[in-house]
Amino acid sequence: MSSKKVRGNPGLRRGVGSKTTDLDEIMEDPPAGDWLTLRSDQLLEWIDNAVYNVAETTGMREVVNRVTRPIFNYGQRFSPHPLHFGIMCCAIEMGQASAPDHDIDRLGLVYRSSPRQCDVLIVNGPVCEKLRPKLKTLYEQMPEPKWVIAMGECAISGGPYWDSYSVVAGADTFIPVDVYIPGCPVRPEALMHGFLTLQKKIREKEPGMFLRR
Amino acid sequence: MTLFDACRIMAEWTVKVLIPVFEFQEGLFPPFSNPAGWVADWLATEGGLDTMAWFYAVNIAFMIGMTNLILVIHLERKVAARIQDRRGPMLSFRSLRELGEDLSGQAPSWKFKKNYSGIGILQNLADGIKAITKELIVPAKADKFLFTMGPIIFISSSVFLLALFPLSDRFAASSAPAGLMVIMAAFSIAPIGVLTSGWASNNKYSMIGGMRSAAQLMSYEIPLLLSMAGVFLLAGSFDPVVIVEQQQASTWFFGLPMWNFIPQFIGFAVFMICILAEVERVPFDLPEAEAELVEGWTTEYSGIRYMLFLAAEYIRGFAGAAVATILFLGGWAGPWPVPPEIWFLLKVYLILLFWIFIRWSVPRIRTDQILVLGWKKLLPLSLINLLIVIFMVEIYPYFTEIVNLPEVF
Numbered sequence: 325m326s327s328k329k330v331r332g333n334p335g336l337r338r339g340v341g342s343k344t345t346d347l348d349e350i351m352e353d354p355p356a357g358d359w360l361t362l363r364s365d366q367l368l369e370w371i372d373n374a375v376y377n378v379a380e381t382t383g384m385r386e387v388v389n390r391v392t393r394p395i396f397n398y399g400q401r402f403s404p405h406p407l408h409f410g411i412m413c414c415a416i417e418m419g420q421a422s423a424p425d426h427d428i429d430r431l432g433l434v435y436r437s438s439p440r441q442c443d444v445l446i447v448n449g450p451v452c453e454k455l456r457p458k459l460k461t462l463y464e465q466m467p468e469p470k471w472v473i474a475m476g477e478c479a480i481s482g483g484p485y486w487d488s489y490s491v492v493a494g495a496d497t498f499i500p501v502d503v504y505i506p507g508c509p510v511r512p513e514a515l516m517h518g519f520l521t522l523q524k525k526i527r528e529k530e531p532g533m534f535l536r537r
Numbered sequence: 538m539t540l541f542d543a544c545r546i547m548a549e550w551t552v553k554v555l556i557p558v559f560e561f562q563e564g565l566f567p568p569f570s571n572p573a574g575w576v577a578d579w580l581a582t583e584g585g586l587d588t589m590a591w592f593y594a595v596n597i598a599f600m601i602g603m604t605n606l607i608l609v610i611h612l613e614r615k616v617a618a619r620i621q622d623r624r625g626p627m628l629s630f631r632s633l634r635e636l637g638e639d640l641s642g643q644a645p646s647w648k649f650k651k652n653y654s655g656i657g658i659l660q661n662l663a664d665g666i667k668a669i670t671k672e673l674i675v676p677a678k679a680d681k682f683l684f685t686m687g688p689i690i691f692i693s694s695s696v697f698l699l700a701l702f703p704l705s706d707r708f709a710a711s712s713a714p715a716g717l718m719v720i721m722a723a724f725s726i727a728p729i730g731v732l733t734s735g736w737a738s739n740n741k742y743s744m745i746g747g748m749r750s751a752a753q754l755m756s757y758e759i760p761l762l763l764s765m766a767g768v769f770l771l772a773g774s775f776d777p778v779v780i781v782e783q784q785q786a787s788t789w790f791f792g793l794p795m796w797n798f799i800p801q802f803i804g805f806a807v808f809m810i811c812i813l814a815e816v817e818r819v820p821f822d823l824p825e826a827e828a829e830l831v832e833g834w835t836t837e838y839s840g841i842r843y844m845l846f847l848a849a850e851y852i853r854g855f856a857g858a859a860v861a862t863i864l865f866l867g868g869w870a871g872p873w874p875v876p877p878e879i880w881f882l883l884k885v886y887l888i889l890l891f892w893i894f895i896r897w898s899v900p901r902i903r904t905d906q907i908l909v910l911g912w913k914k915l916l917p918l919s920l921i922n923l924l925i926v927i928f929m930v931e932i933y934p935y936f937t938e939i940v941n942l943p944e945v946f
């Protein structure tokens with residue numbers, strides 16, 4: 325489209341992101357003559373906004389969230405799928421955690437190779453300057469409810485390489501970290517305890533998910 | 538009484554309840570009175586009753602398939618864990634207590650030990666709920682239409698399979714005379730979905746995965762159908778019911794039924810290898826080779842789409858085991874006290890258990906190896922099997938008429 329003419333419903337763009345509670349303004353949103361100019365994605369956006377606004381003003385959102393939040397939270401905390409990604413010696417311990425002695429599959433963990441199918445990013449080793457953009461990309465490729473575990477001293481603060489010219493001083497300098505597991509290297513039991521701590525955190529902190537924003 | 542008769546009775550009862558509702562609504566809302574009247578008139582006819590009965594039958598088949606899907610995934614994870622001397626997922630029913638606490642607003646009690654002391658069948662529930670809440674990512678440079686069409690083709694053609702195979706001669710959602718041909722046609726749609734989603738992801742690993750799926754289709758499809766041709770020739774029909782009756786009718790030593798895997802053991806071996814390639818389980822899971830391609834053709838799919846891909850693969854595995862049971866293992870035939878549906882499921886689960894053992898015991902083969910295996914080894918073997926069956930059906934009876942030979946087959 326070469327023309328810069330704005331298509332669609334101007335009232336729609338006004339509604340985006342605005343948390344209005346005025347009922348008249350909500351009802352004004354679909355103008356009578358403008359229906360045919362809506363594209364399908366705009367229509368979906370309008371439906372999203374209308375449903376959200378109505379649910380917000382009538383208090384339905386709180387009711388729905390009160391039911392759906394525990395159910396969704398149950399699924400999220402009992403099925404963490406970490407990314408199969410190893411940096412250094414803590415990755416060996418991560419593999420040992422899946423072995424018969426410390427069977428981490430009991431907690432429902434399945435290591436997936438693609439970041440699109442993961443919930444948890446385990447940073448297990450020193451992040452050098454060359455790795456940092458790649459790790460940030462991997463974090464950004466993961467779909468939205470996602471958590472990060474910093475495993476070992478190197479991922480927490482740089483560890484023995486704290487004054488090196490090429491090692492980042494901790495994973496939390498560029499991605500938000502949820503759980504820190506100290507140890508050099510981390511024992512498999514400690515990794516399992518880290519996942520249980522993450523469950524505890526998800527149960528306490530995760531907001532309701534049914535209606536967005 | 539067949540499944541359809543039971544569904545017909547249920548439909549009659551439903552219509553008895555529904556018609557007064559529609560008639561009541563006819564007077565209540567004048568603008569909608571006409572459609573309500575039409576629906577009520579239509580439901581009272583034979584066609585309306587039959588349609589509703591089919592609706593019930595297909596839904597029952599779908600629910601049975603989905604129940605089996607959950608059991609198959611659970612069996613796969615637990616047996617895999619036992620093969621590796623582990624215990625597998627152990628999420629217990631006691632973890633639902635936490636859900637109850639959250640729903641009722643009580644203070645949380647942190648007793649994690651009790652969450653992991655069960656059989657772990659709730660793990661599937663947790664995975665499914667999590668997949669619903671995940672974000673659906675469409676990559677910026679992907680072909681958005683095909684990216685959404687690929688999962689639809691793959692999953693719908695897989696779920697379609699559930700309505701096609703009968704659990705017994707009385708328990709069938711659909712009994713077409715060409716039943717097995719329809720099943721194999723539905724099986725062959727899925728590689729198109731794989732190729733579509735692999736190409737539309739605009740990712741080189743997905744692309745290679747989709748191409749491998751197409752190359753694999755070239756190699757296994759011909760020996761698969763040729764090994765099935767022997768069974769069709771012996772039974773003279775594509776109908777699953779006729780095939781199973783033929784296997785039960787032909788007898789062996791001591792009057793035992795001669796199921797098809799005894800005279801056609803070459804065809805049985807070829808069919809088991811090819812159906813394993815058809816459902817893309819481990820020795821032939823080239824399209825999603827985790828060590829070479831990241832996740833193969835599912836690399837760019839997130840959330841519920843990925844989870845439905847996974848579910849559809851297990852549905853295909855279940856349907857493939859069911860086809861193998863009908864063709865070679867005598868279907869639902871078995872001794873009396875156990876009902877035939879249970880016999881059928883027992884045989885299907887036996888094959889699935891065998892496949893799980895294979896999955897965790899053998900390495901993956903290469904693309905050129907599967908082409909060599911398909912064209913140079915399985916294709917001649919399936920032709921030999923077809924020759925044996927032709928000898929059994931056509932030539933040997935001809936000579937028994939001329940010379941006095943015993944009737945073996």
